[in-house]
Amino acid sequence: MNKRIAVITGAAGGMGREIVASLIRDGAKCYGLDISKEGLKEMGSTLGTEFVGIEIDLTIPEKILSSFQQIEDTEGGMDILVNNAGTCLMSNFPDVSVAEFELQMKLNFDSAFHCSQAAIKLMNGRAGVRKIINISSNGAYNFETFDSPHYRASKAAMDSLTKHLASTYAVDKISVNSIAPAMTNTPLCDILSADVLAKAIEKMPHGHLMEPTEIAEWVRFLASPAGDISSGNIIILNQGRDVH
Numbered sequence: 628m629n630k631r632i633a634v635i636t637g638a639a640g641g642m643g644r645e646i647v648a649s650l651i652r653d654g655a656k657c658y659g660l661d662i663s664k665e666g667l668k669e670m671g672s673t674l675g676t677e678f679v680g681i682e683i684d685l686t687i688p689e690k691i692l693s694s695f696q697q698i699e700d701t702e703g704g705m706d707i708l709v710n711n712a713g714t715c716l717m718s719n720f721p722d723v724s725v726a727e728f729e730l731q732m733k734l735n736f737d738s739a740f741h742c743s744q745a746a747i748k749l750m751n752g753r754a755g756v757r758k759i760i761n762i763s764s765n766g767a768y769n770f771e772t773f774d775s776p777h778y779r780a781s782k783a784a785m786d787s788l789t790k791h792l793a794s795t796y797a798v799d800k801i802s803v804n805s806i807a808p809a810m811t812n813t814p815l816c817d818i819l820s821a822d823v824l825a826k827a828i829e830k831m832p833h834g835h836l837m838e839p840t841e842i843a844e845w846v847r848f849l850a851s852p853a854g855d856i857s858s859g860n861i862i863i864l865n866q867g868r869d870v871h
């Protein structure tokens with residue numbers, strides 16, 4: 628079987644690096660899309676030829692198109708897309724500026740939308756069940772946490788896209804799922820004050836944050852043949868915090 632080609636957005640971040648590492652361990656060649664030139668360079672020097680970094684601002688749809696064109700020109704197609712790029716901007720409603728709102732949606736939702744458009748075309752005619760895995764958030768579902776309204780909305784929109792694509796492409800053997808983690812130990816936690824972070828950790832049933840390696844294992848599972856029969860699911864990972 629030919630090597631599977633995976634594309635991971637936000638590859639140089641806390642979650643992205645572990646997702647890339649786990650997919651490479653499982654035999655995929657990974658293209659990492661990220662705005663961090665330094666992060667991608669560092670990954671390239673440790674991961675070798677199974678990793679290709681593409682420096683890109685994912686808030687610009689034209690750049691997304693040209694990145695996927697580059698992947699098509701080199702590989703002829705792709706098998707796995709992980710829409711992982713995202714951030715959490717923290718202004719409170721109603722004092723969210725237009726610029727902050729637009730950036731939140733562009734990075735968290737629009738980029739996943741445009742990457743999925745490009746990826747579906749590159750998945751056409753490939754063998755086996757192809758995968759789109761969207762990294763959503765518990766914040767779209769748990770309203771007792773600190774998350775901001777535009778962050779929650781960006782992830783809820785992403786999960787609606789997950790279900791739409793899952794139902795549209797099921798017969799084409801493209802499976803689409805969301806993974807929605809709660810607090811995970813990545814540089815994104817730096818947006819929180821020590822006080823807010825401590826309160827959030829207190830609420831985690833295991834008494835500590837989840838680790839990005841744990842989330843990456845779920846991505847690896849969905850991307851593997853074991854994940855072939857799951858599509859249209861929003862998989863909540865939170866140590867059982869919000870079971871009502």
Ligand SMILES: NC(=O)c1ccc[n+]([C@@H]2O[C@H](COP(=O)([O-])OP(=O)(O)OC[C@H]3O[C@@H](n4cnc5c(N)ncnc54)[C@H](O)[C@@H]3O)[C@@H](O)[C@H]2O)c1
Pocket residue numbers: 636637638639640641642643660661662663666683684685686711712713714715734762763764765807808809810811812813814815816
């Ligand atoms: N860490 C958590 O607690 C947590 C919880 C739930 C969901 N998530 C989601 O997980 C995903 C990954 O987050 P993380 O915790 O690894 O964050 P992170 O900040 O460590 O990584 C984000 C990555 O996105 C990249 N990025 C930022 N802006 C970009 C742009 N315009 N173009 C291209 N790349 C850009 C950054 O360079 C970085 O490498 C996000 O979608 C986030 O919403 C995180």
